[in-house]
């Protein structure tokens with residue numbers, strides 16, 4: 165398990181190791197550092213409005229979605245979500261300071277529901293190993309950097325599987341993915357299936373995500389390790405690179421950031437640069 169995690173003490177952070185190992189595909193793990201401003205009455209899945217399993221907050225526009233408006237907990241929720249967005253940014257400033265000026269804000273997410281198997285398809289089942297790619301929201305090569313915090317009040321861990329390194333994933337699946345088609349991408353945009361034009365990179369990453377999840381043999385046989393992130397712990401990971409599966413757990417906060425590849429210490433370790441070596445149109 166140690167080869168998958170880099171354990172850090174919040175008060176004695178080794179910044180050089182952090183950035184190096186994160187970019188190599190390790191998870192930065194803070195076993196005793198966590199977001200504290202959590203109101204106990206928010207720790208219930210009845211706060212969801214039923215449309216989704218996550219409450220989503222946009223820190224740039226201070227807008228929240230998917231929570232039950234009648235709950236009367238809107239302002240408490242906003243306070244928690246904004247607090248977590250600030251907590252995440254400050255942790256990155258302390259741990260990965262060279263990234264901080266270049267980060268773009270993504271969504272803050274609160275996941276108060278237990279992970280379970282009542283899902284409509286394998287493609288949507290995050291209990292299967294995958295790398296992250298967003299079907300409706302192209303990233304155009306930006307890195308997906310996420311800060312997770314297990315805020316479970318009942319000592320329940322968040323349990324993940326971590327799979328093989330990205331170059332091996334790519335080697336296994338890249339040749340199975342059909343070439344990018346700009347015409348199809350334009351149609352998807354026209355039909356508002358994607359918010360912006362799906363780039364070649366987004367096409368290949370989305371199909372990589374799908375190929376991994378849909379392959380039963382791969383899911384069963386690939387080398388993986390189970391990791392329990394305990395209650396009151398935090399971890400940072402490039403989820404577009406690290407093969408991961410969320411098996412169980414309830415009550416999680418997550419902040420997404422996007423980072424341009426050129427602001428990495430070693431851009432060649434990015435999925436973008438690795439795809440460019442085998443698909444010149446990326």
Ligand SMILES: [Fe+2]
Nearest residue numbers: 290295296403
């Ligand atoms: Fe994921």
